[in-house]
Amino acid sequence: MPDTQVAAAPRQLAPRASATTAPARLPATARKPAAQRWRRFASPLVLVVLWQAASMAGLIPPRTLAAPTTVLASTWELIETGELPYHLLVSLGRVLTGFTLGVTTGAALALVAGLSRLGEEVVDAPMQMLRTMPFLALVPLFILWFGIGETPKIALVALGATFPVYLTLFAGIRGTDPKLAEAARVFGLDRRGLIRHVILPGALPSALVGLRYALGSAWLSLVIAEQINATAGIGFLINDAREFLRTDVIVVGLVVYALLGLGADALVRLVERRALAWRPGLLKA
Amino acid sequence: MDMHAPAFATHDPLRVRNLTRRFGENTVLDALNLDLAPGSFTALLGRSGSGKTTLLRTLAGLDEAPHEARLDLPRPAAVVFQEPRLLPWKKVWQNVVLGLPSAGARRRAAQALTEVGLDHRQDVWPATLSGGEAQRAALARALVREPRLLLLDEPFAALDALTRIRMHALVLDLWRHHGPTTLIVTHDVDEAVLLADRVLVLDGGRIAADIAVDLPRPRAHADAGFAALRRRLLTELGVDQQEAA
Numbered sequence: 001m002p003d004t005q006v007a008a009a010p011r012q013l014a015p016r017a018s019a020t021t022a023p024a025r026l027p028a029t030a031r032k033p034a035a036q037r038w039r040r041f042a043s044p045l046v047l048v049v050l051w052q053a054a055s056m057a058g059l060i061p062p063r064t065l066a067a068p069t070t071v072l073a074s075t076w077e078l079i080e081t082g083e084l085p086y087h088l089l090v091s092l093g094r095v096l097t098g099f100t101l102g103v104t105t106g107a108a109l110a111l112v113a114g115l116s117r118l119g120e121e122v123v124d125a126p127m128q129m130l131r132t133m134p135f136l137a138l139v140p141l142f143i144l145w146f147g148i149g150e151t152p153k154i155a156l157v158a159l160g161a162t163f164p165v166y167l168t169l170f171a172g173i174r175g176t177d178p179k180l181a182e183a184a185r186v187f188g189l190d191r192r193g194l195i196r197h198v199i200l201p202g203a204l205p206s207a208l209v210g211l212r213y214a215l216g217s218a219w220l221s222l223v224i225a226e227q228i229n230a231t232a233g234i235g236f237l238i239n240d241a242r243e244f245l246r247t248d249v250i251v252v253g254l255v256v257y258a259l260l261g262l263g264a265d266a267l268v269r270l271v272e273r274r275a276l277a278w279r280p281g282l283l284k285a
Numbered sequence: 286m287d288m289h290a291p292a293f294a295t296h297d298p299l300r301v302r303n304l305t306r307r308f309g310e311n312t313v314l315d316a317l318n319l320d321l322a323p324g325s326f327t328a329l330l331g332r333s334g335s336g337k338t339t340l341l342r343t344l345a346g347l348d349e350a351p352h353e354a355r356l357d358l359p360r361p362a363a364v365v366f367q368e369p370r371l372l373p374w375k376k377v378w379q380n381v382v383l384g385l386p387s388a389g390a391r392r393r394a395a396q397a398l399t400e401v402g403l404d405h406r407q408d409v410w411p412a413t414l415s416g417g418e419a420q421r422a423a424l425a426r427a428l429v430r431e432p433r434l435l436l437l438d439e440p441f442a443a444l445d446a447l448t449r450i451r452m453h454a455l456v457l458d459l460w461r462h463h464g465p466t467t468l469i470v471t472h473d474v475d476e477a478v479l480l481a482d483r484v485l486v487l488d489g490g491r492i493a494a495d496i497a498v499d500l501p502r503p504r505a506h507a508d509a510g511f512a513a514l515r516r517r518l519l520t521e522l523g524v525d526q527q528e529a530a
Contacts, residue, residue, distance in 0.1 A: 183370035186345060186363070187426065188384035197383065201374040278374045280412040 066248035071255075074248040083237070088256060090232040091222060094150070095260075098157025099218045103211070105158065106165030113166075114173030114203075115195065124170070131163045136224050143228060153225035160221035161214040168210025172203025205279065208272050215264045223257065298323050299434060299466055300357040304350065305490075306339050313339045315490030323359070323433075324464045326457075328477035331487035332522060337470045338438060340487065344468065345436050359466050362434040363427035367442050369419035371411035371426075378407040381426045397425035400462075401455060417448035421455070428459060435465040439472065453479055457502065474518045478511060479504050486521045494521040 048068050054060045055067030062070065078084035109127060112119035139156065146152040176199050184198045226235020234253050241249035299321040306314040313336040321327055331337045342348045343356075345364045350356050371380045378394035385393070398404050401421040411419060420440060427435060437456070441449045457480060460467050471477055477484045478498055486494035496517065500510045 179366070179368065179370055180372060182347060183364075183366060184372070184383065186347060187430070193384060197375070198372060201372070204374075276374075278410040278412060280373075 062247060063245055064247065066246075066251060070248045071251045074246075075252050075255075078237075078249070078252060084252070084256070087232055087234050087237045091226065091234045092260070094153050094225070094233065095157055095218055095222050098154040098221070099161050099214065101154070102158035102161025102218065103165050103214060106162040106210075106214070107169055107207075109162075110166045110169035110173065110207075114170045115199070127163070127166055131167065135159045135163070136221070139224065139228065148229040152228060153222070153230070156225040157218050157221040160217035164210045164213035164217055165207070166210075168213070169203055169207040172206030173199055175206065176202050205276055208268065208275065211271075212265060212268045215268060216261065219257065219261045219264070297357065297359050297433075299344070299359055300355070301344075302355040304340075304343065304354040304356070306336065306343065306348070306351070312490050314343075317491055319485075319492065321466050321468065323466055325483060326460055326467045326481045327469070327483045327485060328481035329468060329470045329485050329487060330472065330474065330477050330518060330522060333472065335487045336490055337472075337487055341436050341438050341468065341470050344434070359433035361430050361432050362436060363430050363432035363465075364436045364438065365420070365423050365427050365440040367439045369411070369414075369416075369423040371414075371419060371422055373411050375411075376408055377403065377411060377414065377422050380411060380422060381429050383426065385429070393429050394425075397429040398422070400428065400459065401425045416444055417452065420444060420452065424455070424459065428463060431463065432465045435460070435467045437467065437469040439470055441476065442472070449476075454503075456480065474515055474522070475506065477518065478514050484514075484518060486518065488521075494518075496521075 051060070051065075052068045055062070055065070055070075060067075066074070075084070109123050113123040113127070114120070136156070138159065139152075142152040142155055146155060180202070181194060181198055184194055189197060222233075223235060226233045227239065230236040230239070234256055238250050238253035241247075241253070299319070301317060301319040304314050304317040304319075305312065317340065319340075329337050329340065339348070341364075343350050344358060345362055346358075347364075371377070372383065375383065378391065378398060381394040381397055382390040395404065395407060398407050401424050403418060403421050403425065406414065406418060406422075411422070414422060423440070440456075441452050444452060453476070456469075469477070469480060478500075482498055484494075484496045484498060485492050486496075488494075496514070498514060500508055500514070504511060506512075
């Protein structure tokens with residue numbers, strides 16, 4: 001972290017003096033006190049305990065929802081047999097491939113539309129029309145086009161990731177502060193320099209928000225895609241468990257989905273913290 | 286001219302002939318002629334909407350000049366805007382050398398920032414600078430290009446009075462050391478008289494008044510000639526003395 005000392009107010013007497021007299025702010029990496037952090041986990045924990053108690057008292061039959069202890073035991077079993085790691089890898093592979101494809105497509109289209117008038121006319125109108133359609137409604141068509149193998153699953157994930165990235169990056173590029181662009185032009189930046197030093201860094205905050213949306217959308221697409229005749233993957237694990245009324249395995253699958261989504265989100269936030277260190281909000285956080 | 290005027294102002298003069306700018310029905314600049322001596326410090330006054338900024342933008346090359354106009358402009362030119370316009374995602378020193386070749390950039394940035402008294406803030410993000418500091422950085426960004434024409438577009442309008450006083454001294458200091466032909470657009474009569482050798486009043490799209498400021502530097506409001514000049518300029522700007530007092 002660079003010097004995070006902040007001049008207390010713009011109306012200071014001497015700029016030099018301000019640097020030494022302004023109160024030093026906490027480093028941006030400072031965390032909430034531990035007690036406060038743990039308090040957040042208290043209420044979910046109570047809920048799990050209540051769930052366990054209700055299961056043990058027979059209020060929740062295992063056919064409706066397995067007890068937390070059963071879920072834990074099943075998790076261990078699924079890990080030990082190698083079933084869970086296998087399906088997890090398959091699902092991760094689908095998301096990674098589809099997400100990469102989608103982000104690349106979305107970013108490429110946004111660059112074309114954002115950086116040229118002609119590009120906007122060609123690309124933006126169809127994209128805006130397509131985005132209003134719930135893309136999951138394309139599943140039947142995808143099955144007809146791509147069959148029931150890996151392709152429609154990956155295509156669906158890619159499609160889910162494309163639109164958020166396209167929309168936010170396009171908006172970010174078009175949201176460039178014209179005053180900054182003008183100043184950069186006065187100081188000798190050509191069009192390439194302008195794109196590299198002004199337009200793209202300026203669009204980054206918006207694009208990263210898009211990336212988080214894209215991740216969420218990709219997971220959602222994965223869940224739907226894995227209901228299409230899958231023979232592997234977390235979705236298959238859940239569907240298969242349904243056939244045998246194994247609510248414990250279904251819950252394991254759901255928890256894995258949730259954890260994956262959480263992890264991915266944390267990853268993007270980490271990227272955000274590093275890439276957007278210059279933002280006043282983050283400087284003071 | 287006072288004795289502090291730069292000694293090495295040997296480059297070309299600035300010449301503008303027949304500059305007309307229209308926005309729709311509105312004629313902002315009307316066949317304007319302007320000459321600035323090399324290394325001179327000129328202030329351009331005018332009511333809002335008088336075309337001050339339009340003229341400055343044309344001189345900076347930000348707006349295309351019409352064909353019938355003739356412009357001989359010293360180059361390179363550098364601009365300090367009313368807002369600092371620093372790129373928030375680049376460290377202060379990187380902002381200073383934006384658009385310059387990277388060889389030796391760090392050293393040049395450090396030099397320029399030292400000159401404006403910001404050497405201790407080289408490696409911070411612009412968002413952490415105060416208003417005055419940010420405008421100093423913007424000055425450093427202009428100076429590092431060794432401009433022959435320095436254009437200041439109401440650069441201190443957004444600063445508080447105390448910071449502005451320090452900035453005035455700094456700008457004069459830098460002008461003496463580097464000797465660019467300097468034009469400051471301002472709506473502040475006092476600022477114009479404090480800084481410039483010559484004050485122009487823009488009105489009706491033309492230079493309506495051209496007044497030499499023959500006061501020795503450093504100038505103060507209390508100087509004998511100051512009040513007289515101030516009154517004269519206010520009259521040119523159409524301000525009633527009763528109102529002004």
